Amino acid sequence: MAKWIEEFRRGWQGISEPPAVLGFGLTAVCLMLATAFRFGISLLRTDVPYSIYLPGVFVAAAFGGERAGIAAAIGGAALGVMLNFGEAPQVMAAAILMAIYFVVAALIILGVRRHRSLVVHHRELTTELEKEQRYRELVVEELRHRLKNKLATIHAVSRQALHDYPAARAKIDGCFGALATADDLIARTDERGCDIIDLLRSELGPYGHVRFTLNGGPLFLPTKLAVSLALMFHELATNAAKYGAFSTPHGLLHVSWTVTNGLLSIVWDESGGPMITAQGKPGFGTQLLNAGLRAFDGKAEIAFLGTGLHCIMQCRIDPPPADKKSGSLSGR
Numbered sequence: 001m002a003k004w005i006e007e008f009r010r011g012w013q014g015i016s017e018p019p020a021v022l023g024f025g026l027t028a029v030c031l032m033l034a035t036a037f038r039f040g041i042s043l044l045r046t047d048v049p050y051s052i053y054l055p056g057v058f059v060a061a062a063f064g065g066e067r068a069g070i071a072a073a074i075g076g077a078a079l080g081v082m083l084n085f086g087e088a089p090q091v092m093a094a095a096i097l098m099a100i101y102f103v104v105a106a107l108i109i110l111g112v113r114r115h116r117s118l119v120v121h122h123r124e125l126t127t128e129l130e131k132e133q134r135y136r137e138l139v140v141e142e143l144r145h146r147l148k149n150k151l152a153t154i155h156a157v158s159r160q161a162l163h164d165y166p167a168a169r170a171k172i173d174g175c176f177g178a179l180a181t182a183d184d185l186i187a188r189t190d191e192r193g194c195d196i197i198d199l200l201r202s203e204l205g206p207y208g209h210v211r212f213t214l215n216g217g218p219l220f221l222p223t224k225l226a227v228s229l230a231l232m233f234h235e236l237a238t239n240a241a242k243y244g245a246f247s248t249p250h251g252l253l254h255v256s257w258t259v260t261n262g263l264l265s266i267v268w269d270e271s272g273g274p275m276i277t278a279q280g281k282p283g284f285g286t287q288l289l290n291a292g293l294r295a296f297d298g299k300a301e302i303a304f305l306g307t308g309l310h311c312i313m314q315c316r317i318d319p320p321p322a323d324k325k326s327g328s329l330s331g332r
Contacts, residue, residue: 017065026064027072030056031079039085049080050101057105061112069112073105151180194226195219200255203233207246215256219264225317228292229266232300235288236268236311244309245270251308264298264317270308289313 007018017023031053038052053076061069077098155176162169196219204212221229237246245251251272258265289300289311298315 017067018063020067023060023064023068024071027056027060027068027075030060030072031075034076035079035083038083049084050076050098051104053077053080054101054104054108058108058112061109062115066109066113069105069109073102073109076105077101148180151176194221196221196229196257199226199230200233203230203237204253204255207237207241211246211251212253212255215254216258219257219259222317225296225315228295229313232289232292232313236309240270240273240309243274245273248273259317262316264315266313268309268311268313270310273308275306 007022010018018026034053034056038049053072057069057072057076060072080098080101155173158172158176159169162172196216197214199221200212200214201209240246240251240253245253251270254267254269254271256267256269289302293300293313293315296315296317298313300314301312303310
């Protein structure tokens with residue numbers, strides 16, 4: 001019995017038709033059940049010789065294949081003619097009913113054929129997509145490995161070239177570190193980008209988790225924006241460690257973000273650090289902030305307040321999903 005069920009299941013899914021004996025056996029069972037049901041209906045109303053067999057045609061075609069469906073259609077027509085459980089219908093009425101029956105039976109068989117062809121086509125597409133996905137993962141992994149090696153090589157060359165310029169070398173080292181951190185985060189999220197919370201924690205974590213607080217809901221950053229923000233956060237954190245909140249024992253950093261009508265606004269607010277005065281000419285950090293956000297129709301505004309550096313970064317971004325509710329997260 002289990003083997004028969006498996007054969008019928010494969011027939012319904014369009015994998016293969018069951019053996020002829022099994023298919024015609026199903027046809028016979030469907031016709032017998034339809035005839036018994038027809039007899040019961042005839043006790044309540046005038047005999048309906050053909051339409052009762054249509055469900056049997058469908059079941060036979062769906063599970064037993066096209067030949068079983070055709071056999072059930074022919075058998076149902078023959079039984080409709082030979083058996084009469086009520087008053088004999090007129091010849092013309094019988095011919096019309098038979099024609100209607102065959103039309104509906106043909107539509108059922110064609111519908112089942114279409115269903116099975118779609119199932120087979122869907123299965124083939126799924127198989128091809130799985131193959132393409134495996135190939136894509138292989139290629140991406142290989143490219144990621146090569147990119148990591150190239151980044152390491154460029155880093156080594158730049159360090160060697162800037163051996164006599166320690167300040168420039170330290171700045172380059174920090175930029176490479178920020179890029180590597182962003183790449184690792186993006187790789188862990190299947191090359192789609194990363195969450196702003198993970199990005200900030202990876203950049204600010206080395207300065208101590210009790211030194212900063214994060215206020216904002218989960219926000220997924222696209223790949224390019226995540227890389228740009230990683231460089232910006234690294235530059236701001238480095239400046240905070242040298243001249244700002246992280247350069248004193250009691251300095252604190254508060255980072256918050258909101259999204260309104262597709263506009264991402266990030267506020268970097270330092271407090272408890274030494275007094276900072278604005279420079280006459282924009283430095284590397286200011287230039288980096290504006291250049292990084294320009295590609296996203298954004299800008300950065302930096303203010304040197306009495307409490308510390310205050311920076312507002314704005315850029316365009318797709319709004320987060322509706323189920324992502326804003327909340328408060330601490331760096332602790």
